[in-house]
Structures are given as structure tokens and as C-alpha cells.
Amino acid sequence: MPYIHTKVSNEISPEQEKSLKTQLGEAISLLPGKSEQWLMLDFEQQCHMYFQGNQNNPCAMVEVKVFGGFTGEQYEALTEKISQIFHQVLGIQPSRIYVTYSEFEHWGWNGSNF
Template identity: 55%
Template sequence: MPCIQTKVNVKISEEKEEVIKSKLGKAIELIPGKSESWLMVSFEDECKLYFKGSKDDKIAFVEVKIFGKASDKAYDDLTAAITDILHEELDISPLNIYVKYEEVDHWGWNGSNF
């Protein structure tokens, strides 16, 4: 029951989206117990984003939402992996990438909560 929501101010082609989606599906395994088989992923491209008051650079804001909790180490590893993916695939500088985590207590699927 994880979800990764990616907002960027650049265009993501369909091909790139598939590649990034697959890489995120692998990266989520850095959180113990999580895998692509429960992962929901969303992309919003060409967003109106500003960082440090400017929109001139490529920017990404990523929100990772997971049911339950994980260790600091797991979050660190996932931040490194997500940052690498967006840097490699979309040429966004790690200096302009935020990865934010939310630990969720109540999460429903198939009509009832876990």
C-alpha cells in the first residue's frame, strides 16, 4: 500500500513515463515489505512549480505515501534511488528535487481498510 506521486515542471514523454514507472516499481522494494505489486504511481508533468522563488530550472516534487512506517535508513535509500531516477531520466538536478514522506495509519483497498 504505497503510493508515489511525482510532479515535475518538464514534459514527460509516454516512453519516459513507462521507464520511470518501472524504475519506481523496483525502487519501492527498498522499503521492507513493499513492492510494485501494491504500488500506485501518479505523474503530473508540466506543473507550475517554483523552487527558491524561480521556475527557470527543472524541478521535481515527489510524495511517497506508505501504509505503516519504515526506518530512517529505508527512507534514505529510497530518496537516493528516486533522486537518481529523476536525474537520469529527466535530467533534473538533485539540487532541485524534494522527496517527502507520509506515514499513513488508515488506508483502504477493495472496500475496506488494512
């Protein structure tokens, strides 16, 4: 039941979005037991974002939300991979990418909670 919500300040072309979708669908398996089969993705482009008080270069916020919890090492591996993906596909410098992790105890799907 992961949900990855991405906001970037630059544009995402349809081809880039598809590439991000595919690569994030693979990356999520760095969290044991998670896969694209339960993954929801959400991309927002051309956001009015600032990092360090400026808009000199594009930046990104990637919010990863999961049911249950994982270890610091597992999140660390996912951060490394996500940063690579956004750098490669959208040209965003990892030094302008934040990735946050939220763990949820109550998560609904198909009319009831897990």
C-alpha cells in the same frame, strides 16, 4: 500499499513515463515488504512550479505515501534512488528535487481498510 505522487515542471514523454514507472516499481522494494504489486503511481507533468523563487531549471516534488512505517535509513536509501531516477530519466538536478514521506494508519483498499 505505497502511493508515489510525482509532480515535475518539465515534460514527461510516454517513453520517459514508462521508464519512471518501471524503475520506481523496482525502487519501492527498498522499503522492506513493499513491491510493485501494491504500488500506485501518479505522474503530473508541466506543473506550474517554482523552486527558490525561480523557474530557471526544472524541479520535482515526489510524495511517497505508505501504510505503516519505516526507518530513517530505509527512507534515506529510497530518496537516493528516486533522485537518481528522476535525474537520469528527466534530467532534473537532485538539488531541485524534494522527496517527502507520509505514514498512514488508515488506508483503504477493495472496500475495507488494512
